[in-house]
Amino acid sequence: HHPEPPPLNLKKDAASITNQLNAFREKALSFSSENKIVMFRERKPGNVPEQLIALSGKTLLLPLDDADNLAQQRNPEAPKVLTHSDITRIINGDGQDPVEASIELSRYVDSLFQRKIWHEMYTPVLFREYVVGYIYLMRSDLQTSGFSANTLDFVHQFARLLSYSLKQNGYFQMIPVRESFDRSELVDISGSGILFSLPLNGPSLDIYTDIDLQVTIAERAITVRGRVMRRYQDSGRIYIGIKF
Secondary structure, X not given: OOOOOOOOOHHHHOOOHHHHHHHHHHHHOOOOOEEEEEEOOOOOOOOHHHHHHHHHOOEEEEOOHHHHHHHOOOOOOOOOEOOHHHHHXXXXXXXXXXXXXXXXXXXXXXXXXXXXXXXXXXXXXXXOOEEEEEEEEEEEOOOOOOOOHHHHHHHHHHHHHHHHHHHHOOOOOOOOOOEEEOOEEEEEEOOOEEEEEEEOOOOOOOOOOEEEXXXXXXXXXXXXXXXXXXXXXXXXXXXXXXXX
16 A cells, blocks of 8 residues: 555645644544554564554454444445454464454453453554554543544544655655566565565466465575465556565
8 A cells, every 4th residue: 555645735744743643642632532653663563453453454443343333334435444254364364273363352352341441443554565553542431432434534544644744754764675587576575475566467366365486595496385465556566465
């Protein structure tokens, strides 16, 4: 997901991330008990909610019934929210034990209720195909009703603006690795996965497809099995993110 310029005066807005954050926090106080922005620059996703949004790139509402309730108020163009079926598919695709993962998530929600935290929202901040952080809101004490559709839309738009502003202010290190092989193009590779692109008329690879890859490093060929966890396209290429 490439952050697109929102319909705002970005030459002015992007120059001051601090002002954006302060304005967001001030407005967020009208519909949340607490809000914060967490970036994954210095650490990886930790707890269950962080892992779910990192794997999906979608907003997580807790308890999960909130997503079903909100779906009745929203149109097809609204921000994507994780449902029960989405989470089951993600857990299975990530190779986790579905029963154990479900118990862990239930325990997490129970711990919220014990602290009188009735609702949580985790909205990912996306840069290209990566979840680089998230916006967190919660409702507690007397705020027993869930988040509204308008709140979800507002937070989603701010996440896009934040991503764009961070890019404009040099937060991300834009050092792509570009190495051509056949009709594909290597974009990035690490110990956990690989991102490459294909021409629009290239082979079809759907999300959660298992594939075998041969990676050649210093004339040494290594065969690895991976799973397609990301797939998006622009006007000229299809981008495939594989988790080893």
